[in-house]
Amino acid sequence: MEPKKNRRKRWASLMALMVIGASAVWWFWDADRVESMETTSGIQIxxxxxxxxxxxxxAEKWQPFFAKGVNLGASLPGHYPGELPIQKEDYLRWFAMIDEMGANVIRVYTIHPPAFYEALVEFNRSKAGSPLYLMQGIWSPEELLIEKKDAxxxxxxxxxxxxxxxxxxxxxxxxxxxxxxxxASGKYAANAGKYLIGWHTGTEWDPVMVQNTNRLHQKLPPYQGKHFNATADATAFETWIAEMVDTVATEESKYGWQHPMTFTNWVTTDPLSHPGExxxxxxxxxxxxMHIQPVKWEAGYFASYHVYPYYPDLFxxxxxxxxxxxxxxxIDTYKAYLRQLKAHHKNMPVMVTEFGVPASVGIAHLGNLGRNQGGHSERQQGEIDAALMREIHQxxxxxxxxxxxxxxxxxxxWNTMRFELPEDRRSFWLNVLTNESLFGVLGMYPNKEGVLVMDGDRSDWDQLKPEEKQKLDIRVPGIDEIWMTHDEGYVYMLAKLAHPFDPEKAKLYFGVDTIQGGNKHTAQLPGLTLDExxxxxxxxxxxxxxxxQIAANYDFHTRLYGKRYGMxxxxxxxLRDDSGVFKPWKLAVGLEMEPPDSKTYHPLEEVLVGKLLRGTxxxxxPQYxxxxxxxxxxxxxxxxxxxxxLGFTxxxxxxxxxxxDAGKSFxxxxxxxxxxxxxxxxxSxxxxxxxxxxxxxxxVSQLPIYSWPAWxxxxxxxxxxxxxxxxxxAWKQIQAPVTDKAQP
Structure with missing residues (x-):
């Protein structure tokens, strides 16, 4: 039997280890703790x-906070959001870049996979200084609401x-x-609640659905909940929202926390009157x-809106x-709108939870001060986004x-979706005419971006593997070589000419044939006729x-808005085959509007998107x-x-x-x-x-074909x-809003 003295020593050692272990657990918990205030009822805020x-x-007091945030999507190239392809390492990498950009809030529209919340907790735990806070969106049954029109x-x-x-x-x-x-699915074990800034309930509301809900339930009494009520002025739909926001509050209170509440709204269903729309x-x-009020919810409630500078046309x-x-x-209509919207919400915080412009070739709407939905370089995108944020702050x-x-x-x-066929393969390629794909601050570039640089230097082409490019055996006077390759966004071409190319002295044309039909002659190339x-x-x-330019009888834009819609x-x-006419490549940016749908007549608006910019x-x-x-x-x-x-869908x-061209669809x-x-x-x-x-x-029918395997x-x-x-x-220059003084 072990001597008592040795046993006492062993127990003393075990107790010491237990104390050290307990201290380590406490240290870990304390490092992970977020400072908060506990109410008299024991709720954390x-x-x-x-x-x-x-x-x-x-710092043991209430201080003003200005949210400088970024929305985070749930997709990667080649995937739809419902496939949930983003991994924990992606989130961690992105969080570091978002933090470096000066953001203090990340907003998500819906539930992300467990890896998102695990990564957020891990990132914040290891980060010195203020954490990245989370604004959690809750996705409403959007499609059902639009279809059924009764909330x-x-x-x-x-x-x-x-x-x-x-x-x-x-x-x-x-x-x-x-x-x-x-x-999203799986086991959620990481507690990100301590990094929450607020709950963002619902999606942009369809106005017809809202109107119909109000009509069907106009006699419904205002909702009176445990934490949120609808006022006597509330419509039936606002009463429904009050109930849903109250449901969020009730669920959160089970965890001993309260966070500020809001619901999604946008300009289309804002509370202002717009006679000029x-x-x-x-x-x-x-x-x-304003028709919803918190009750026994000390974290409070605020208004949030998606406000873009180009939509609706009231701007x-x-x-x-x-x-x-x-x-x-x-004259700045965006700033004017912000001022009017803020004035309506007396004694209530208002946040713009979506704004921005894309860096894309395509354009979908025109905005005041050139703040269009697309058509911007990346530099222009940054300048406009920064200006919008400064105005929101101001x-x-x-x-x-x-x-x-x-x-x-x-x-x-809306102005390219009819031309993307089949529509369920959009994620497999980058359509730079679809501006919605290119709102990101983090670019997701197709495979050869940065590998092939458009700068007139062929050395990067020479470094491509033989299977990555194709030399076309085309014998045309003045042209020595033609090479082609492609990626998920573009078709690339390289031409080596017999003499230096001087646009002041010559033009270079490329005729492109993809299917049977088209123009076999054109005024741009007099005397040239083709067999295809x-x-x-x-x-x-x-x-x-x-x-x-695009063959007149092939032109998607004219076929849709001219032949089908009469605009x-x-x-x-x-419209005849081989008309010889090539038309500028255009996109619609505003449909023809006429009474009774509109107050006055407005013709179809269109923009050129076929201009080819020379640069790098x-x-x-610096000229990128x-x-x-x-x-x-x-x-x-x-x-x-x-x-x-080039006509690819x-x-x-x-x-x-x-x-x-039969029927309503292409x-x-x-x-x-x-x-x-x-x-x-x-x-000359x-x-x-x-x-x-x-x-x-x-x-032309005998020319070599550049082809590729489907991917x-x-x-x-x-x-x-x-x-x-x-x-x-810009964001580092924006500080918290000015208040009289921080409250104890």
């Missing part, structure tokens, strides 16, 4: 609303209530969600946060918004949350000339522009063309737009690939170089856009 501002409990249907209420319960459980790390298509639909009904047309000037002395808002952190290839836009037509014609010359003049002779795609070059299409240096011409401008399956067909014919034209004589050496008709996996790489550093600089 970290953030609260006070007057028209948000406050944070810090009070049991299936909608039950589905939303369950989503609320799941979201609260996920944030506090005390739920296991079963697998369900399009939804042309469309009745955009000013049909109001959803007013351009409403005279009531043309009275305010910005710091540069310009107008006394509680914060601004930028849309969005990363580019999202799967996104669709071209769908598109690329012209490289002076800055104002460089563009891609454009259609010349029957141009070298991100390290993400929209750049071509460059020439000496006898080398490099060009990249977005897939859709889904390059990942070699799908191109069909000439067939159709696509499978292309064998691309036949390319380069042609040089001398300016306006004639084709070596025209007499070209057979007539030229056998199911994408290659891409991420890089901070130029906008990142511009936003970073």
């Amino acid at each position: 970290k953030f609260r609303t006070e007057g028209d501002q948000l406050q944070v409990f810090q 009070y249907l049991p299936e909608i209420r039950e589905q939303f209530r369950q989503e609320i319960k799941d979201a609260v459980g996920a944030v506090y790390g005390e739920v296991t969600l079963p697998e369900k298509s399009g939804k 042309p469309l009745h639909h955009e000013d049909l009904v109001s959803v007013d946060p 351009r047309y409403d005279p009531a918004l043309q009275q305010v000037k910005n710091d540069a002395g310009q 107008e006394g808002y509680a914060g601004g949350i930028l849309f969005v952190w990363q580019d999202e290839w799967f996104k669709k836009t 037509g071209w769908e598109t014609l690329i012209e490289l010359g002076k800055a104002e000339e460089s563009q891609i 454009l003049e259609v010349k029957e002779e141009e 795609t070298d991100a390290q070059d 522009d993400s929209r750049t299409a071509w460059q020439a240096k000496g006898d080398v011409v490099e060009l990249r063309v977005p897939w859709m401008l 889904d390059p990942s399956s070699l799908a191109v737009m069909s000439y067939k 159709s696509s067909e499978t292309s064998k690939g691309i036949r390319l014919l380069p042609i040089l034209v001398e300016r 004589t306006q004639s084709i170089v070596g025209k007499n050496e070209l057979p007539s008709p030229y056998p 199911e996996q994408v290659g891409y790489h991420e890089r901070k856009k130029q906008s990142y550093s511009i936003i970073q600089k």
Whole structure:
């Protein structure tokens, strides 16, 4: 038997280890603890609303807090959000970059996978200084609401209530969600509740649904809940929202915490009247946060809106918004709107939880001061986003949350979605004409971006593997070599000419054939006839000339808005095959509006998107522009063309737009690939170089085809856009809102 003395020593050693272990556990817990205030009822509060501002409990007192946030999507290239492809290491990498940018809040629209909350806790635990706070969105049954147009249907209420319960459980790390298509699932064990800044309930409300809900339930008494009530002025839909917000509060209170509450709203359903808005639909009904009040909810309640500077059209047309000037002395309708919106919400904080512009070739709406929905370089994107954030801050808002952190290839836009076929493959390619895909501050670039630089230097082409490029055996006077390659965003071409290319003395054309049909002759190339037509014609010359045009009878834009909708003049002779007419590539940015849908008549608005910008795609070059299409240096011409401008509706399956034009919808067909014919034209004589050496008709059908295998996996790489550093600089200059004094 062991001597008693030895046993006492052993017990003493064990006790010492236990004390050390207990101390380690306490140290770990203490390091993970977030300072908060405990109410008399034992509830923990970290953030609260006070007057028209948000406050944070810090250094043992309440201090003003201005949210500088960024929205975070749930997708990666090649995936839809419901596939939940983002891994923990992605989140951790992004959090570090978001923090470095100067943000203090991340907003998500819905429940993310467990890895998101684990990464957020891990990042904040290891970070010195203030943490990255979370604004948790709760997704409402958006499709059902739009379809059924009645928020009070049991299936909608039950589905939303369950989503609320799941979201609260996920944030506090005390739920296991079963697998369900399009939804996050798994065991949620990380408690991110201590990093929460607030709950953001619902999605943008369809005005027709809101109006119909109000009509069906107009006699419903205002909701009176445990933590939130609807006022006597509340509509039926506002009463429904009060009930859902109260449900969130009730669920959270089970965990001993309170956080500020808000619900999603947007300009379309704001509580203001907009007599200058042309469309009745955009000013049909109001959803007013002032008609909901907190009860025994010390964390408070605030209003939040998605406010973009280009939508709806009231930002351009409403005279009531043309009275305010910005710091540069310009009439600024965005600033005017912010001022009006803030004035309505007396003694209530207001936050803009979505704003921003994309860096894209495509444009979907026009805005005041050039703040369009698209058409911007990355530098312009950063300058506009920074200016919008400064105005949000200047107008006394509680914060601004930028849309969005990363580019999202799967996104669709109203003026290109009909041309993306099949529509369920959008995530497999980057359509730079779809502006919604390119709102990100973190760019998600196709595979050869940065590998092939459009700068007129062919050395990067020479470094490509033989299987990554194709030399086309094309014998045309003045052209020595033609090479082609592609990636998820562009078709790339390199032409080596017999002599240096001078746009002042010559033009370089590329005729592009993808399917049977098209123009076998054109005025741009007099005397040239073909045995097979071209769908598109690329012209490289002076800055104002460089563009891609589309065969008139193939032109998606005219076929949709002219032939189908009657909003454009259609010349029957141009709809014939081989009309010889190529038309500028355009996108609609505003549909024709006429009574009774609108208050006054407005014609169709359209913009050119086929202009080909000469410059460089070298991100390290001061002249870098993400929209750049071509460059020439000496006898080398490099060009990249977005897939859709060549007629492709889904390059990942070699799908191109069909000439067939029956019914309401467009159709696509499978292309064998691309036949390319380069042609040089001398300016002095306006004639084709070596025209007499070209057979007539030229056998386009015998040209080599550049083709590629269909793909199911994408290659891409991420890089901070130029906008990142511009936003970073602006955000670091923005401090917390000024108040009289911090409250004890």
